[in-house]
Amino acid sequence: MKVYDGSQSDEAEEPGPERVKVGIAEYEVTADDAELTTSGLGSCVGVALYDEVHAVAGLIHVMLPEADGMQDDKPAKFADTGTELLIEEMEALGAATGSIEAKIAGGSDMLDFSEGGSGIGDRNIEQVKETLEAYGIPIVGEDVGGDHGRSLRLEAANGDLVVKSANQENQRL
Amino acid sequence: MKVDVKSLDTFNQLAHEGAQEATRSMAQMTGIDAAVDVTRISLIDRADVGEELGSGEFVGVQFGFEGALSGETVLIFEDDQTTEIVEALMPGASDDENMAQSAIQEIGNIMMSGFIDGWAEHLEARIDHTPPGYIEGTSEAILPDDPDVGDHDEVFVFRSEIQWEGESVTFFIYMLPEYEPMAQLMSEYAETGEDAIPIEKLAVFNKMTRQGTEKAAENVQQMSGIETEAEVSQISFVPIEDVPKQFDEKLYVGTVVEFTGVPSGFLLVLFDEASAVTVAEALMPVEMESEGLTEQHKMAIEELGNIMTSGFVDGWANVLQQTVEHTPPTVVHDMGQSIIDPLAAQLGQFQRHAFVIDSQMKTDEVAFQSEIHALPNEQELREALETLDVDRADQTEADHIF
Numbered sequence: 201m202k203v204y205d206g207s208q209s210d211e212a213e214e215p216g217p218e219r220v221k222v223g224i225a226e227y228e229v230t231a232d233d234a235e236l237t238t239s240g241l242g243s244c245v246g247v248a249l250y251d252e253v254h255a256v257a258g259l260i261h262v263m264l265p266e267a268d269g270m271q272d273d274k275p276a277k278f279a280d281t282g283t284e285l286l287i288e289e290m291e292a293l294g295a296a297t298g299s300i301e302a303k304i305a306g307g308s309d310m311l312d313f314s315e316g317g318s319g320i321g322d323r324n325i326e327q328v329k330e331t332l333e334a335y336g337i338p339i340v341g342e343d344v345g346g347d348h349g350r351s352l353r354l355e356a357a358n359g360d361l362v363v364k365s366a367n368q369e370n371q372r373l
Numbered sequence: 374m375k376v377d378v379k380s381l382d383t384f385n386q387l388a389h390e391g392a393q394e395a396t397r398s399m400a401q402m403t404g405i406d407a408a409v410d411v412t413r414i415s416l417i418d419r420a421d422v423g424e425e426l427g428s429g430e431f432v433g434v435q436f437g438f439e440g441a442l443s444g445e446t447v448l449i450f451e452d453d454q455t456t457e458i459v460e461a462l463m464p465g466a467s468d469d470e471n472m473a474q475s476a477i478q479e480i481g482n483i484m485m486s487g488f489i490d491g492w493a494e495h496l497e498a499r500i501d502h503t504p505p506g507y508i509e510g511t512s513e514a515i516l517p518d519d520p521d522v523g524d525h526d527e528v529f530v531f532r533s534e535i536q537w538e539g540e541s542v543t544f545f546i547y548m549l550p551e552y553e554p555m556a557q558l559m560s561e562y563a564e565t566g567e568d569a570i571p572i573e574k575l576a577v578f579n580k581m582t583r584q585g586t587e588k589a590a591e592n593v594q595q596m597s598g599i600e601t602e603a604e605v606s607q608i609s610f611v612p613i614e615d616v617p618k619q620f621d622e623k624l625y626v627g628t629v630v631e632f633t634g635v636p637s638g639f640l641l642v643l644f645d646e647a648s649a650v651t652v653a654e655a656l657m658p659v660e661m662e663s664e665g666l667t668e669q670h671k672m673a674i675e676e677l678g679n680i681m682t683s684g685f686v687d688g689w690a691n692v693l694q695q696t697v698e699h700t701p702p703t704v705v706h707d708m709g710q711s712i713i714d715p716l717a718a719q720l721g722q723f724q725r726h727a728f729v730i731d732s733q734m735k736t737d738e739v740a741f742q743s744e745i746h747a748l749p750n751e752q753e754l755r756e757a758l759e760t761l762d763v764d765r766a767d768q769t770e771a772d773h774i775f
Contacts, residue, residue, distance in 0.1 A: 221408070221536075224714070225614035239622050240710020243718050263614055263718050272725060277614055311703060311715045313631040313639075320718045349711020351622055366624055366707045 217357065225277035227260035229289045233357040241306035243321035245328050245344070246352045247283055248303045249337070250359030251295035257356035258295075260286045264320065265327040279327035287335055302332050303341035303354075303361040303373045310347040321345065341373030375569035378726055378751065380562035381610040384531075385414045391491040392533035392546050395448070395484035402483060403461035405537055411618040412533040413729075415609040416575050418583065419528050422549070423513025424604060424733070431515045432474075433544075434481025434505035438489055441498030442558065444550035445517035446488070447508065448481045451543070478507045488546065496558070522552040527576045529555050574758040575608055577692075578730070582606040585688030586732040586745055589642075589681040593743070596680060597655040599736055606732040613727050616717040616748065620709030625649075626666060627743075628678025628702035629716070632686055634695055635760075636753035639716040640685065641746045642678040642702075643709065648742050649674055666706070675704045685745055693757055716748055724751040 222228045222238040230236065236259040238246050249258045260282050264270070267278040275281035290300060304325065312319035325344050332339060343350070343363045353362040361373040389412035396407050433449030450458065459467045459476040466472035482505045493500040508515055522528050531548040556572050563569050583606040590601040627643035644652060650666055653673035679702050690697040705712050720727055730747040749757075 223410070223614075224617055240617055240620065240708050240714055242617075242707075242711035242714030244714050263714075264721050270725075274614070277721075308711070308715070310707070311629055311705065311712065313700070313719065320715065320722070349707040349714070351708065366711075 217355070222259050222261050224261050225263055225274050225282075227258060227276050227282065227286050227289065229256065229258035229286070229293050230356045231256050231293045233355075236354040236356065237352065239351040241350045241352065242308055242310055243306070243312065243319065243324060245279060245304060245306040245321075245324040246350070247286060247328055247332075248305075248352065248354040248359075248361045249286055249290055249295075249300050250303070250354075250356075251290060251300045252359060253299040254294045254296060255356075256290050256293045256295035257354055257359060258286045258290045259352070259354045262324060262328070265323040279324045280331050283328055283331040284335075287337070297335050297337060300335075300337050301340045301359070302337050303359075304328055304339060305343045305350050305352055305361065305363045305373070307344045308346050308348055308350070310349070343371055343373060375563050375571050376556075376559045376575070377563040377569040379564055380559045381414060382612075382726060383562050384559060385412060385610060385612070387492055387495050388412045388414065388531040388533060388548065390495075391488040392535065394487040394491050395546065396535050398483045398487045399458075399480055402480065403458060405458060405461055407535050407537045410534045410536050410543075411611065411615050412531065413609040413611045413615070413619075415530050415532065415607045416527045416572075416579060417530050417607040418526060418579065419519050419522065421604065421607065422519075422528060422530055423516045423547070426512045426515075426545075428512050430509070430511055432477055432507070432509040433515070434478055434485065435508045435517060436485060436503045436505045438500050438502040440493070440500040441496050442492065442500055442550045442554055444520040444548065444555075446485060446502075446546065446548045447515065447517060448485055448488075448546050449508075449515055449544060450477070452509070454543075474507050478505060481505050481507075485546075488548075516547055517549055520549045520551045525552050525576065527579060528552065570755055570758050574761055577761060578754075578758065579606055579608050581689055581692045582608070582730050582732055582747070585685035586734060588684035588688050589745060590734045592680045592684045593652070593677065593734070596677060597652055599652065599655050601734050601736045604733045604735055607730070609729045609731065611727060611729060613717055613721040613725055616727050616729060617710045617714045619729070619731075620713055622708045622710060624707065625709045625712060626671065626674050626706045627704075627712075628675055628682065629705055629712070630682050630699040630702050632697050632699040634690075634697040635693070635757045636749035638720070638747060638749035638753075640682055640699065641705075641713065641716070641744075641748075642681045643705075643712070643744045643746070644674065645742060652677065652743070671704050671706065675702055678702045678704070681743070681745065685747075693761065695757075713746070713748075720748060720750060727751060728754055 218234040238261040262282040267281040307321035307325040309319045309321045351364045363371040392409045430452035431449040435447040456467045533546045586603040590603045625643040626649035653670035656673045735742040
């Protein structure tokens with residue numbers, strides 16, 4: 201994997217936790233101490249869920265706000281059906297919604313040519329928040345909006361979400 | 374012969390599943406976890422096949438297939454990355470050239486059988502294949518010779534990029550079928566609805582793109598004095614969520630515009646950071662003192678992006694005999710993937726797949742490379758192709774209107 205800063209390749213030389221890449225419109229859940237990564241979020245949103253009690257973590261990379269009316273068979277592509285799917289998959293691994301916490305990042309409004317109304321990035325974030333709220337899952341950390349891209353690493357061992365941006369310092373949520 | 378979104382999707386998926394099957398076979402043999410990153414079906418100028426392989430050394434296997442589809446397929450690894458895979462299969466073999474070769478051949482054989490069998494099964498047709506042969510070579514020279522394409526200038530290529538989890542190892546599957554049987558098969562899978570596109574028109578669009586790129590390259594040369602050549606033009610078809618996957622986290626500088634008309638869509642002109650600095654400095658009247666990319670560099674890139682965009686779009690407009698207008702350029706400087714992601718998302722509100730038009734220009738003079746990517750609205754592209762007079766496109770080419 202090509203990286204834009206030296207930190208990741210340095211770390212990769214030491215044997216660390218398993219690293220699992222999550223592509224666009226994809227998700228991963230884990231009950232091990234894996235690191236789930238996803239890259240290149242523009243208006244897309246990364247939703248990281250962590251259940252400390254049951255030691256289950258999951259990450260999804262959603263692209264569009266709502267599946268409704270899209271005739272699409274990829275639930276992980278959308279903020280609403282994707283977030284629901286991630287919660288269900290976490291539960292299947294032993295997590296309970298009562299102990300899941302969420303961290304979200306992405307949803308920038310760079311290059312949004314939509315006329316009027318809010319852009320896709322904003323709508324993605326709103327939809328993720330709405331869906332999480334419906335499940336009573338609190339958002340304990342977020343780095344959203346702005347006009348820059350982000351890459352994410354969710355450390356399943358402790359639920360930390362590391363946000364890397366091209367022109368800014370890394371953030372640990 | 375016509376293709377439509379459904380037939381393109383079917384074949385794209387077929388190749389993708391074949392690559393996944395091949396990857397699973399490898400994982401079982403070696404215990405190495407790998408995932409198919411992206412599969413795309415492209416119509417490419419014959420001379421441009423394999424440009425993306427750069428100048429690396431590759432090893433792999435090649436075999437021919439015959440039946441419902443005929444042609445050649447290769448599975449290739451970057452030479453310096455094969456040690457791990459060879460060791461996983463035959464510990465100690467990587468020190469012995471012959472053993473390493475047979476390990477590669479063995480892996481290739483297993484993977485590619487899965488790949489071809491998947492196709493045959495789906496097509497409910499017979500596809501035979503020759504035993505795999507070990508191959509090694511530099512960059513695109515490792516790829517099979519052109520398949521029989523008859524009178525066509527283009528070749529269909531299926532490409533899958535496969536990445537090992539957590540490793541910087543990538544390998545590729547290329548499948549190059551003969552043109553006629555492939556076109557025939559795809560047209561059989563097309564519904565005879567309104568959205569079918571004559572295959573020849575896709576090829577014409579490729580030509581337009583090449584000429585648009587040449588015009589853009591000319592503009593760069595005029596402005597910067599750097600001799601620039603247009604390289605690679607291709608039209609590919611991928612699920613919309615795979616559009617950003619052709620980029621990684623590498624930083625790019627460039628411009629993005631939205632163009633309107635038929636088709637509407639987005640046009641990106643991107644330079645990797647080093648190229649951006651080089652080309653921007655060539656445009657500046659005074660020598661820059663600062664290191665790296667500054668606001669002044671970005672302003673120069675904006676200007677350059679603007680004239681490249683105009684050149685490119687004018688080329689299209691001429692052939693389509695339609696006005697194609699575009700917004701002023703927005704300058705971007707970010708990870709490649711996150712630049713294209715919002716554009717794919719905007720189109721993704723209306724379409725599940727995308728035609729991606731890619732071209733590149735480079736020069737031997739200095740380290741400079743630039744890419745142009747167009748993301749047209751799929752339905753409007755079909756409309757544009759429908760009204761496109763193939764003869765007119767050729768005429769235009771001869772007249773050097775670009």
